Amino acid sequence: MAVSPGDAEHLAEPVAAEFAAAERTVIEQLRDLLTPGLSRPGWARARTAASGLLRRALLRIVPGLRARTGQAATLAVQRAALLGDRAARGELAQHELPPGPNDLDITPTQRLTRALAEDFEPVYARILRQPQDVYRDVIARASEGVLEGQITRVRAAQRALDDFADRGITGFVDSRGRSWELAAYVAMAVRTTCGRAAVQAHVDRLAAAGQQFVYVSAPGGSCPLCEPWEGKVLAISGPPGPRDVKVQHAAAGGRVTVHVAGSLMEARAAGFQHANCRHSVSLFLPGVTTVPTAPPDAPSYESSQEQRRLERQIRRWKRREAAALDDTARTAARSRIRDHQASLRILTRESGWPRKPAREQIDYAH
Ligand SMILES: [Zn+2]
Structure with missing residues (x-):
């Protein structure tokens, strides 16, 4: 059995799910801390005074997240390496060739796990920092909109919160200079590492068997x-x-x-x-x-790119749903989610690519 980096990609999902759930929690915290007294005078002052609550909430979220993602990532990389090793043993057995020594060096797997943990550090830092900036920004923009007398404060606040929900927690730039949304960045990092662990363990086994x-x-x-x-x-x-x-x-x-x-x-x-x-x-x-x-x-590369685009849209509108300050906004977000899900069903039926439900989720861990 051969192994491709893509074969190990499902192992990334539990890890990405942890981060996506944390992102949703952050958006809900923002929504809940911005909602009280939204239509009353003195809202901006009261909310500014309460900004320490958000900081404390964020400080509670990160340690648990770090522990869970660390464990999940270690497990994912180990399973990926095992997958690769087993596949190679299967190929060798098919040709009645000996598999080589029983235990191979696990240093490459450990090195990959450590590097992955380092990839996560900027994410924790952003989760602590960015929502606090967004909180201040929503208060400022909501107050401005109302002073100008053009829109209600609820609408102004929703608009500012939606801007954040559209992007989610951001600021992740890869080595090629492309910026990523949080769930996609984490999934990319874990999939890359798991993919490497799997294909490396596969050829390490073949080489150990003298191939x-x-x-x-x-x-x-x-x-x-x-x-x-x-x-x-x-x-x-x-x-x-x-x-x-x-x-x-x-x-x-x-x-x-x-x-x-x-x-x-x-x-x-x-x-x-x-x-x-x-x-x-x-x-x-x-x-x-x-x-x-x-x-x-074979299905084209373009259709797989279109599938990724639709998955991103679904995640975006699910964040919007979490950020909704009232039922109108919530209903609108849900109908956009359903539209994109329908497009995705049509695309996957035509292209024959399997759907990846986990990639469409932002809250599938909890
Ligand atoms: Zn390729």
């Missing part, structure tokens, strides 16, 4: 980064660059030549097996393995 080559799957709906490597044979270790490798082949009664497109490390450095990637590598046995070609009517 030299893997081939790259062609799942269709290709991501541009991986296309150059599709269907190619790669060396598990060794120098970069295409070359011919001669190997002993008992059944063929002599040597066979394997054309490799490069090394696995080289392909990964060029972006192959990025986060969420569905490209896998499988054991390649010279003279035995025939590399399969792409399935004919």
